[in-house]
Amino acid sequence: MTDQNFDNDLVKNTESRADSTEDNAQSTKVTDEQVINWIKSRRSIGNLTIPAPKKDQIEAAIACAMTAPDHKKLQPWRFIVTEGQKRHDFGRALLAAAKAKAQREGQELDERTVEKTLKMPLRAPMIITVVTRMQYHEKVPPFEQLLSTGAAVQNLILALKAQGFSTVWRTGPLANEPAVKSYFNVGSEDYVTAFVYVGSTHCQMPGRGEIDTTDFITYEAE
Numbered sequence: 579m580t581d582q583n584f585d586n587d588l589v590k591n592t593e594s595r596a597d598s599t600e601d602n603a604q605s606t607k608v609t610d611e612q613v614i615n616w617i618k619s620r621r622s623i624g625n626l627t628i629p630a631p632k633k634d635q636i637e638a639a640i641a642c643a644m645t646a647p648d649h650k651k652l653q654p655w656r657f658i659v660t661e662g663q664k665r666h667d668f669g670r671a672l673l674a675a676a677k678a679k680a681q682r683e684g685q686e687l688d689e690r691t692v693e694k695t696l697k698m699p700l701r702a703p704m705i706i707t708v709v710t711r712m713q714y715h716e717k718v719p720p721f722e723q724l725l726s727t728g729a730a731v732q733n734l735i736l737a738l739k740a741q742g743f744s745t746v747w748r749t750g751p752l753a754n755e756p757a758v759k760s761y762f763n764v765g766s767e768d769y770v771t772a773f774v775y776v777g778s779t780h781c782q783m784p785g786r787g788e789i790d791t792t793d794f795i796t797y798e799a800e
């Protein structure tokens with residue numbers, strides 16, 4: 579089954595669930611197997627276009643993100659939604675970061691790199707920047723807070739997919755440069771954990787085929 583088919587199936591099932599009476603709700607239930615195959619069908623898409631999610635869809639996805647496992651409920655994540663002309667400001671922040679990085683490394687940016695960097699945020703109609711705001715906690719070291727934010731990002735991506743949108747998680751070497759952190763008001767101890775590019779596409783990425791878990795699992799039992 580293709581990715582599109584999975585999406586259609588889930589949408590169809592969700593819509594019919596919404597309309598259904600209690601009597602026929604059973605017959606339109608999404609099966610566990612469908613959910614598992616749907617998770618496996620997620621693919622990143624690099625070039626995205628309108629429509630982007632609306633406010634209620636963004637907030638539904640962020641609510642899912644905020645159900646990620648979170649030791650001591652620190653809620654270390656913050657979400658910044660950038661769209662429209664603001665993407666140009668983001669591009670200028672990326673360029674400032676690229677120039678500063680190049681200067682530190684004794685290099686200069688060529689014209690092509692300047693243009694490319696400025697246009698990076700235009701690859702999707704919306705970017706959701708996810709920040710980890712680190713807190714000191716004797717039982718929750720920084721790596722747990724970063725991982726918790728990573729889990730939130732994955733939930734965010736899946737919740738956007740469930741609403742019919744495509745995404746790609748990009749971070750790259752500029753994400754935590756001072757110019758970018760300053761643009762997003764991210765503290766020096768904090769991290770830009772993800773730029774989630776969000777939008778729509780007609781592009782169909784190939785499926786992954788069978789996933790062989792053999793080399794990645796060790797079972798231990800008495």
Ligand SMILES: Cc1cc2nc3c(=O)[nH]c(=O)nc-3n(C[C@H](O)[C@H](O)[C@H](O)COP(=O)(O)O)c2cc1C
Nearest residue numbers: 620621622623728746747748749750751771772783
């Ligand atoms: C923390 C993190 C940062 C990433 N940064 C980038 C990036 O800057 N550029 C990029 O092309 N892919 C990046 N990726 C990888 C893509 O999100 C994606 O997973 C990869 O292209 C594989 O595609 P798939 O998700 O369809 O399997 C990053 C992934 C993670 C988890």
